[in-house]
Amino acid sequence: MAEFELDERLARDSVSLTKLGLCDLRLSRDSRWPWLILVPQRPGLTELFEMTPLDQAMLTFEQTLVASALKKATGADKINIAAIGNIVRQVHVHVVARFEADANWPGPIWGFGQSVAYEDDRQREFTTSFLEALNT
Known part of the structure; x- marks a missing residue:
């Protein structure tokens, strides 16, 4: 059986926060939005329907857990x-906190402006706040 490998673009554009039961939970390096990415740690997947029914259920559970914690933290x-996965075909799910005053509201985040990297303190602060919300 093939071993799971993270797509190089996901590795470059995000940082791992924690491993959940199925997914590597990653933080996008673009600080304009609180933006998390769930990557199921299964090799070779490009479509959600390729996942086993159990993994599909687990992914739904984990994205709901992450979305709830993100709402609480932000x-x-x-x-x-x-x-979506048109460019990065490896199965992954974006979970993004949006605010009516954020850049490009209510439009999509993709293809808008230039990425803005986190300052170290701001990334640490967000990560701590989010992980506390996730673990409560």
Whole structure:
């Protein structure tokens, strides 16, 4: 059986926060939005329907858990969840906190402006706040 390998673009554009039961939970390096990415640790998957029914259920559970914690940690107006994968074909799910005052509201985050990297303190602060919300 093939071993799981993270797509190089996901590795470059995000940092791992923790491992859940199925997914590597990653933080996007773009600080314009609180933006998390769930990557099921299964080799060779490009479509959600390729996952086993158990993994599909686990992914649904984990994305709901992450979305709830993100809402709690940020007080967002809306949580967006998407699995698009046109460029990065490895199965992954975006969970993004949106605010009515954020860049490009209510439009999509993709293809808008330039990425803004986190300052170390801000990334640490967000990570601590989010992980506390996830673990409560």
